[in-house]
Amino acid sequence: MIKLRLPNSHFEDHGDMIRLVWRRTLIADFKKRDIELAIKRKFRVSPSVRVEDGYLLITTDNEDIERFVAFYIQSNLGGLLRNKYTKRRVIYIHEGMEVPLLGYNAFGLIDRGTNLIQVRGSTGCNMSCIFCSVDEGPYSRTRKLDFVVDIDYLMKWFNLVAKEKGKGLEAHLDAQGEPLMYPFIVELVQALRDHPHVSVISMQSNGVLLDDKLVEELAEAGLDRVNLSIHSLDPKKAKMLMGIKDYDLSHVLEMAEALVNAGIDVLIAPVIIFGINDDEAEAFIEFARKIGAGKRWPALGFQNYVPYKFGRNPVIAKPISFKEFYEWLRKLEEKTGMKPLVLKPHHFGMHPRPFIPLAFKRGEVVKAEVVLPGRIEGEMIAKARNRLIQVINSNAKVGDKIKVRIVRTRHGIYIGTPHG
Template identity: 35%
Template sequence: MMELQFKDLEFKKLESGRTRISFLKQFYFDLDADESRDVFIKDKNKIEYNGKERQLRLLISSKIETELYCSFTGRRAVYVHQPPLIGIQRFGILDSGTNCVEIRPITGCNLNCIYCSVKEGPEKKNAVDFVVDKDLIVREFKLIAENKKDVYVYISGQGEPLFYSKIVELVSDLAKLEQVKHISINTNGTLLSRELIDSLAEAGLTRFNLSLNAISKELSSKIAGIGKGISTISVASYAVEHIMKMARYIRKKGLDLVIAPIYLQGINDKEIGRIIEFAKETGAFVGIQNFLSYAGGRKPVKQLDSSEFESCLKELEKTHKLKLLNPDTGIKIEKQKTLAKPFKRGQTILVEKRYPGIGECSGRLVSIPLNDKKQFKVKLVRDKHNVFAGM
């Protein structure tokens, strides 16, 4: 009998005799009763095992690769621990050729926002979630940052990045790099706490970008996709009061805050003024975004054209005496070097399947049609900003 302790695993015995193992806090897999027979839990991350350690570690690795699930969406999940991380929008690193580099460490969200461009949230069932190894992110980021300066790191994603269990460690590692000047996180605010804000500030975070779409409790819940006729796995209500309280605390800590509502004509347009006044009260920047209609997204309203949206912002500027069109939020974005593209749009390439709907070629990930083959050719229909899609 040997005693084993794990850093990123937590063990729990189920009534069925199975052992549930949490991985990186938000993900899990099960050992069946037979596989659990020689596992004796001493503490949440400490066990005694009556067998060979190598055999158990191989079993755990196999389960992570083939039977991992996301606890807050209930969906199948993939642990990304090998390069590359560049080439797709779903997860990884995005570099558009400026000093702003976006990092997407995790997918999945606890809200079903009615305007979401990718229909994210617990109600989305036919999808696979991804979580990226923290050390891999840092290594791959260094390859991009070595040719840049005054880098603004923007941690975001197709979901809620604060579900990433190593978010504080990630910020800390990035903040130590000499090229990095600012680090921000985009969040819906539901997972914020004073303790988390303190930890992120100490790690080197400089800014929060907060999605706040209404002050009204009823309307904010409706926009978050929570209410009559909608059930969620992770959130039973949307506590806008808590989010506003956390916004005030962020400013009290001396961190920058951008409050960034989505302008939904006919839904929250009457609330935008209240959001602006709240931002002025707290000393936050305001970044109002026009709702954009995407083919795969939710469409609660019709998208305003640019001139209509600009007119709305001008009226709000007059009323609230605050610059809203191209506001200065304290971050200077400038063109800088980016990685060379290994191929171009229109080119036919041979991809090797890596994940569901994702292939790899020449050190880049490529969005591809679902296919059972391990290798096949696709014609590239997109290559902008080192983001590739093939058909």
């Protein structure tokens, strides 16, 4: 009997299927029958396969068969890879694909003209917040697939950006979703901590995927701050806002305290929807004080709910202007003594830095190659001049050479439409 287990993974039994769970957040399902037939064709024997205690058991003592099955699984992994939480197909982006990591909003790097660089290693979310600006999560109606960027390739591009931007950078790990779903999150923090241009490493998170072990690993790797998305301190209301029935608020609150105890600063970051959770503002402040949040940076980052064209915009939400929102925050400061609540870039050590030069001008028509399918219907991703372009209203296919009119260049995020 051979017991097979691949690095950073385990197997699960799903009836006729064998599931490989790789690095907590990625899965691939293999038919038992296909594995057995592949062995039979190669070796003219008929061992059976099953799963036990996370191992793949093969009824043979032939080590050549063990190596063959490991190779079979790894070689078929790319085509079967899916996100464990969204169940969407995953495209794994690596250096051999020659896909630029600047220009697209969903993955890669984003420079908004400061010393903070957004680092996005993956897409997808384990929550389906009712106000999500990008319609993410397991119940998304618009997102078709997910991406994961190889860590070595991501750091190669970060090196290029860091050289342009200079020293004293904040690397901010965020995503169109949950950054903890990035399968190499601890290794990414460690690589950034070792980078000579990085002074601060921060991360957005809803906290659900944290556990004591991961908190310890992130602290040891050098994570400085987590902006923790907690939108209600009432369990029922929290489940409603997060859009997931099994959302465990008590676990997230425990993890908030665990982060602080591990030496990672915490900023509580609720999205305030007036008429729903604005009455909890003082409770958020009290909780932040209780756990010792905000040792180096502000303890709270209240966010004003804003409806978005491609987001989920609940009917019950009542948007207010930012002028009204800031007035509300100032009154909270006066009443509670918690300052600052009206946050400015200098509270985080952020300051302007020259942008990485734009590759395109708005209105320009460029020749581009389609390199990836997009995340929503009618979207494709093309490359030109070592940048990515989100091409909307397109029926092109991967590999096509097309002309694209650039319609948006803000912050080096390029959006274009087919031309001609």
